[in-house]
Each structure stands twice: as structure tokens, then as C-alpha cells.
Amino acid sequence: METNGSTVEHIPVLAKTLAEQINLPPDAVMVDATIGQGGHSLLFGKTLGPEAVIVGLDVDKNSIRRAQFRLKELACKVILQHCNFSQISEEVHKQGIDKADFILADLGLCSAQLADVRFGLSFQTNMPLDMRIDERLKTTAADIVNNAGEKSLADLIYKFGQERASRRIARFIVRHRGSEPITTTGQLAETVCKALGKTGRSRKSKIHPATRTFQALRIAVNNELENLEKLLASAPELLNKSGYIAIISFHSLEDRLVKSDFRQNEKENIYRIITKKPIVPTREEIAENRRARSAKLRIAQKR
Numbered sequence: 001m002e003t004n005g006s007t008v009e010h011i012p013v014l015a016k017t018l019a020e021q022i023n024l025p026p027d028a029v030m031v032d033a034t035i036g037q038g039g040h041s042l043l044f045g046k047t048l049g050p051e052a053v054i055v056g057l058d059v060d061k062n063s064i065r066r067a068q069f070r071l072k073e074l075a076c077k078v079i080l081q082h083c084n085f086s087q088i089s090e091e092v093h094k095q096g097i098d099k100a101d102f103i104l105a106d107l108g109l110c111s112a113q114l115a116d117v118r119f120g121l122s123f124q125t126n127m128p129l130d131m132r133i134d135e136r137l138k139t140t141a142a143d144i145v146n147n148a149g150e151k152s153l154a155d156l157i158y159k160f161g162q163e164r165a166s167r168r169i170a171r172f173i174v175r176h177r178g179s180e181p182i183t184t185t186g187q188l189a190e191t192v193c194k195a196l197g198k199t200g201r202s203r204k205s206k207i208h209p210a211t212r213t214f215q216a217l218r219i220a221v222n223n224e225l226e227n228l229e230k231l232l233a234s235a236p237e238l239l240n241k242s243g244y245i246a247i248i249s250f251h252s253l254e255d256r257l258v259k260s261d262f263r264q265n266e267k268e269n270i271y272r273i274i275t276k277k278p279i280v281p282t283r284e285e286i287a288e289n290r291r292a293r294s295a296k297l298r299i300a301q302k303r
Contacts, residue, residue, distance in 0.1 A: 011039065011111075011288070011289040011291075011292075012036070012039030012040045012043070012106065013106060013108060013248055013281065013285075013289065013291070013292045013295045014248055014279065014281055014285070014292070014295055014297045015039060015040055015043050016043075017279055017281075017297065018040065018043075018104075018246060018248075018297065019043055019044065021246075021274065021275075021279075021299055022044075022102060022244050022246065022299070024044060024047060024048065024052075024101060024102055025101065026047070026048055026049035026051065026052060027048075027049060027051035027052050028048060028052050028053075028101040028102060029052070029053045029055070029097055029099065029100045029101050029102075029240075030044055030045075030048070030052070030053070030054045030055070030100065030101065030102045030103075030104070031054075031055045031056075031057070031088065031092055031100045031102070031103045031104070031238070032054060032055070032056045032057070032104050033057050033085035033088055033103060033104060033105040033231060034057070034058060034085060034104075034105050034106045034107065035056030035057060035058045035063060035064065035067045035080060036058065036060075036063050036067065036106065036110050037063055037066040037067055037070060037110060037112070038056070038066065038067030038068075038070040038071045039070075040104055040106060041054050041056055041067070041071060041078075042070055042071060042074070044102070045071060045074040045075075045076055045078070046074070048074070048075065048076040049075055049076065050075045050076060050077075051076075052075075052076035052077070053076060053077045053078075053079065053095075053097065054071070054074070054076055054077070054078045054079070055079045055080075055081065055091070055092055055095060055097065055100075056071075056078065056079070056080045056081070057080075057081050057083055057084070057085050057087075057088065057091060058080075058081075058082065058083075059082070059083070059084050059133050059134035059222075060113065060133055060134070061082055061135075062112070062116075063110065063112075063113075064080050064081075064082055066112075067080060068080055079095055084134065084227055085105060085227060085230075085231045086223075086226070086227040086230035086231060087230075088103070088230075088231055088234050088235075088238065089234040089237065089238055092238060099238060099239065099240040099243070100238050100239055100240065100243060101239075101240050101242075101243045101244070102243060102244045102245075102246070103235050103238065103239060103243070103244070103245045103246070104245075104246050104247075105228075105231060105246075105247050105248070106248040107224075107228065107247065107248060107249050107250055107254050108248065108250045108291065108295065109121065109133075111291065113133065118130070119131065119132070119133065120140075120141065120184075120185055121185070121214070121218065122185060123185050123186070123188070123189035123208055123210045123211075123214055124208075125185070125186075126184050126185060126186030127184060127185045127186075128142070128183065128184060128185075129141045129142040129145065129182060129183055129184055129185050129187070129188055130142065131214075131217055131218045131221045131222070132221055132222065133222050134222065137221065137222065139221060140221065141188075141217040141218070141220075141221050142181070142182065142183055144156070144217060144220060144221065145173055145177070145182050145188060145217070146177050146181045146182060146183075150170050150171060150174045151170075153170040153173060153174070154166045154167045154169070154170035154171075156216055156217075156220055157169055157170060157212070157213050157216045157217075158216075159216070160215065160216035160217075160219040160220055160225075160253065161212035161213055161214075161215050161216030161217075161219075162212060162252070162253070163212035163213060163216065165195065165196055168195050168196070169191075169192050169195045169196070169213055171195070172191050172192070172194055172195035173188075173191055173192075173195075176191045185214075188210065188213070188214075189208070189209075189210040189214075192209055192210040192213045193209050193210065196209045215251065219253070224254075225253060225254070225257065228254060228257055228258075229257060232247075232257065232258065232261040233261075236265060236270050236271070236302065239302040240302065241302055241303070242301060242302060243301070243302045244274075244299060244300070244301050244302075245271075245299070245300050245301075245302075246297060246298070246299045247297070247298050248295050248296070248297050249295070249296050249298070250294050250295055250296075251294065255278065255296050255298070258298050259278075259298065262298060262300045265300065266300070269303055270302065270303060271300040271301065271302060271303065272300065272301045272303055273298075273299075273300050274299040274300060274301055275297065275298050275299045275300075278296035278297055278298050279296070279297040279298075279299075280295065280296055280297075281293065281295055
């Protein structure tokens with residue numbers, strides 16, 4: 001994908017591990033709920049025959065274009081849809097497909113999205129403060145940062161970012177916007193660093209001081225947890241008997257939802273949990289792809 005003149009390649013996380021865990025029949029229906037640049041689907045697609053179907057969903061049009069190019073040589077049928085995975089059942093049924101053998105969702109951002117100024121996601125580069133992965137959404141991160149009350153801003157940063165200093169950060173944001181609006185990721189990152197008395201460069205912590213605040217805003221802007229809950233609720237009805245659901249999450253809020261849903265469905269005799277503990281990347285994979293370091297893979301099978 002082109003971003004500011006450079007091509008950023010996304011490396012699919014835990015792809016080989018996933019392929020080792022899940023064996024699909026040659027005529028399988030796979031729903032890749034976050035098709036991204038098609039990395040995971042390409043791996044599975046190579047094992048599928050002409051009777052098989054991959055339905056790929058994504059809210060990012062650029063990702064869909066890239067996936068279309070990567071998957072065009074596959075023998076199986078590939079259907080790509082520009083939509084949110086919260087609408088998974090509706091979109092799959094729209095294609096005349098009743099059930100799926102495999103539902104996959106990789107909840108991480110791809111490298112190209114972080115590098116793309118249109119998304120306004122990165123504190124490493126100064127970008128317009130947007131954070132909408134789906135351009136059809138109305139509210140941007142700048143809207144929230146400049147209009148939310150101090151208490152609701154603090155609550156949001158605490159709830160979605162698990163940031164202990166949320167009240168102090170909210171206070172500094174409100175103070176800053178009193179003199180000028182916060183319209184770029186650089187301004188926001190600098191304001192958070194000031195609130196925490198840290199700089200982005202000289203720090204003992206492994207993560208940037210603004211990481212949790214940025215995470216919180218991104219989750220709020222894109223309704224990420226609500227959409228994940230809808231995906232998890234739709235999956236049992238959509239899966240064939242012995243079909244698989246695999247979710248790769250990147251922070252504890254997502255992982256907790258997946259863990260809780262799988263456990264509840266196992267209790268109700270709907271799922272059998274394949275991964276008693278989440279599978280995490282090897283040191284080798286993290287060395288090759290630093291973004292993989294916080295990934296957790298959970299898999300369940302429909303009874």
C-alpha cells in the first residue's frame with residue numbers, strides 16, 4: 001500500500017501458528033472478518049479448492065484493494081466486502097451463504113494504517129488527529145478531544161486506555177484546548193507527555209507515554225469493543241458444526257471479551273475451547289515483527 005510515497009507491507013501475526021491449529025476441508029467457507037492486506041487469507045486460501053469461498057470484510061477500502069490484488073491467483077472464490085465485522089451475519093447471508101467453517105478476526109492495526117496520514121493514528125509522526133479507520137464514521141478523535149467535558153474525557157481514557165493518570169491527562173488537554181484546539185497527533189502526544197512529566201524519547205517504559213490515551217480514543221472513535229461484542233454474538237449461529245472461530249487480540253480489553261465469550265459458550269455446550277491459554281508469538285516472530293509482541297490468539301470450535 002502506498003503511504004506518502006513508500007510501500008508499507010503488513011506481516012500477518014501468528015499466521016503459521018494459526019495454520020498449524022486449524023485444518024480446513026478443500027471446499028471450506030472462510031470468513032476473514034478483518035481481511036486487511038489478505039495475509040492470513042492467502043495462507044489458508046492456498047489449501048482451498050475451487051469449491052471453497054473466502055468472504056473478506058474490512059472497513060478500510062485501501063486494505064480491500066490490496067487484498068484483492070494479493071488473493072487474485074487463488075483457486076477458491078474470493079468475495080470482498082467494504083463493511084464492519086459487526087454486520088458479519090448480514091453480509092455473509094447476502095452472498096447466499098448460510099454457514100461458515102472458519103471465522104477469523106485479527107483485531108490489530110496494520111503497519112500501513114499507522115503510517116498513513118489520512119488515518120491520524122500515530123504519535124511517531126505529526127498527523128491530523130482523526131483515527132477513523134472507516135471514513136464513513138462521523139466523529140473524529142479531534143472532535144472528542146476538543147468537545148468532551150473533562151470528566152467524560154478522563155473516564156474515556158481510563159476505561160478504554162486503562163490509563164491511571166487519566167484525570168491529570170484530561171485536565172491538561174482541557175487546559176491546552178482553552179488556548180488553541182488540539183488538531184494533530186503531535187499536539188496531543190506532547191500534551192499527554194507534559195501531563196505525565198515525561199518526554200516521548202527519554203523514557204524507562206517500553207511504551208510511549210501517549211500510547212494508552214491514543215488507544216482509548218481510537219477504541220471510542222471506531223466503537224471497537226461494541227463491534228467485537230456483535231461479532232462474537234453472531235458467530236455461533238453462523239458457524240457450521242465443528243467450525244472454528246479464531247480471534248487475535250492486542251490488548252487486555254479485547255482479550256477479556258473473547259475469553260469471556262468463549263467460556264460462556266463452552267458452558268452452554270456451544271463451543272469447545274481449543275486454546276486453554278492464549279497462544280502468543282515466539283521470540284523469533286517478535287524479532288521479525290515487533291507489532292506482534294502483544295498479540296494473543298484464542299480459538300474455539302463449534303460443537
